[in-house]
Amino acid sequence: MNDYILELKDIVKTFDGVTALNGVQFQLKKGEVHALMGENGAGKSTFIKVITGVHQPDSGIMMLDGEKVSFHSTVDSQNLGIAAIYQHVTSFPDLSVTENIFMGQELKTKLGFYRWADMRKKAKEIISNLSDEIDVTKPMRSLSVAQQQLVEIAKALSRDARILIMDEPTASLTKHECEELYKIVDRLRDDGVSIILITHKFEDMYRCASRVTVFRDSEYIGSWDVDKISNAKLIQAMVGRELDQLYPKKTAVIGDVVLKVEHLSKEGYFKDVSFEARKGEILALTGLVGAGRTEVCQTIFGIMQPDSGSVYLDGQKVNIKSPIDALNHGIGLLPEDRQIQGLVYQLPIFQNVSAAVLDNFVQKGLLDNNQEMNKAIQLCEKIQLKAKNIAAPPSALSGGNQQKVVFAKLLNCDLKVLILDEPTKGIDVGAKNSIYEIMNQLATSGYTIIMVSSEMPEVLGMADRIVVMKSGRVSGEFNVKDATQERIMEAMVMKHEEPVELKKEA
């Protein structure tokens, strides 16, 4: 019929009424590397899970070699030669490297017993193509993130996959490691493997792919030959609107240094991290996943204890031993995972808002519900929360509105510094915009804001100053007017052997 090895038509997938994929298309030729691009939340990851059979689509057709197929589990797709390397390495941390590689295709004797010695030998052979530093008998958790990723690649290689899906494979690799990975991708393509490469990096796409497909807001936008589409057109396809519309940045009056971090180190996470944040400033802390940004924030907030280094607040050295200490000093954290760390889903919205400051509403040993409620109403108005009833639990709210509740909770405390860890992760474009408005408003009213973000446009669009981390160290610092996507990316992936040039600017 045609020369497509894999073809998906009009795929629709909803989760509890939320549309994750709305009629998307995809066509993959044999032996081609096809990049799949789009913003976070565009539906790429869900799409991959449909191809691999983790999720079943609500409607739509999937054709493999021109024949209609439907997968009920990943076993079905694996049997037909489809392998996926997921974005967050999905390994079995307590099991050995060998067992991780052979998961689902173990070598067994006729009686069904595992042939451990043979598996170890074969695992060693496969892994030696990628790295000679990985001991196949060690548990997965003892490896670094990059090494774990290599094991995942080895796993896919060992399966003789015809279609290989890689979900942001270069996200936590150094530039040099990326080059090695590109070579592996080339080699696989020359061997006739068809590859779907999900990536945020244009570099990956230009280096490896011949075609690119873009998704946006769960929809299919288009497919192009890589050499026939301009950068600008591609960005427009991905973002769908002008950049300054998306980021309503207003610069506040920037005052004195409020928070100062000096030579902060924590073994295994980050080393010698120093930066300053000023009153009214939005400071972006960016870098690749695993660069140590979240850990630095958790240390400032007292969740983790540093091995050395110090934190100053208004020029005074502070010793923060716990989140309660941090709150008492006026530092608040909006955690990356609001579902787990930010909200209590069993409690009504207003009680969530006052959860951290219950003492303020206690009269004669008893909680004054009216006072608590009134303060919550006042705060929810301030952040323009769209909720029918703040006495209902937050579970019915959209992601963006849930995030606003966490904001309200923070504002209820008497804070000076707000650390926002990926504040717009997993929320839709419209809600993002109102989160940015809130950030502007808070900065203007004198808060110091530290925003951890992986999204380059968000960093460039919202920050006053940008601190880039790479492999646990600060690898660059920019004033937003000097910063470009290229300069930040360079700092993100720069090899650490090169001397780090710190730019001190007021």
Add this chain to the structure above:
Amino acid sequence: MAAFPKTRTSAQKQESIFERILNYKQFGLIVALILLGLLAKFITPAMYQPASLVAMLRNNSIYAILAIGEMVVILTGGIDISIASTLSLSGVISTTLMTQNPSVPAIVWVIVSLAIGALCGLFNGFLIGKLKMTPMIATLATMYIYRGLAFLISGGVWLFPNKFTEDFTVMSQGSILGIYNITWITIILFLVAGVFLSYTQPGRRIYAVGTNVESAHVSGIKIGNVTVMSYVLCGALSGLAGVLYTANYSICYYGIADGFEMQAIAICVLGGVSLIGGTGRIDGVVIGAVLMSVISYFIGLLPGLSVWQDAIQGAIIIVAVAINIFTERMTIKRILKERGAMI
């Protein structure tokens, strides 16, 4: 392609025998066992009479069998506190049937007890694996249900030794090479469990589900089925423990083995089985079971201390878990240090 980060230069180095002994996960437990053994040598030499040791192993075999089943469930990240009730239900049914049909060979009652236990486990597994109930809640409920059924079926009646056939009691009380059959059965079960957990796909799937459910899901492992299987195995072992118990003591009553589930959990914890799931080895449980029996036996022989037995066992569990946490932290620290070399 040797250019990937060299973060574990020591990875390929062969460990010396000394290092391997030190790194052996159960090293601490074995040292504790030896120290306790030496202490006993001086304070209660009576423990070292062969008859004493053999009796000690016999009296603790039931705990060990229950601990094997409990371990399987804990490895998946679950827990089963209905095992002692399962034991009682299976013991009551098969022993009552035995007294009514004394001519039927004992192997039939073994099969019946395994089947009853497996059914109890299947129900637990259904609640937890399919209806997604919390393991603690589900098995708390079935703990009462199974014990209640045992009461109903037995009518609260005690069965005394005169009702037991010799064919039945020999299962536990007979001996080969001076060791009681019940102990031999326990040893065989440990070996089978060891092979099952290390060398078979269903056994390895139990670890896979316990260490990372999300990964198991995307790897196409049917998590619900693995969960159900683990509870069925645990139930079947508890059921088997039921006939072995009544055969061992020639007595049967619905209230037997009250509280044994905690003893089984304690053995697992002592043997280094993490309650989070995913980690724990059969050799640890073997040593845990032996250590637990030695402790209780040793304390039992001390004239003034025997009233303290429960409290001392509790204290020992705390110490053992504290040591486990400590070594775990040391391991994590070491891993971070090795990663730190990369920064």
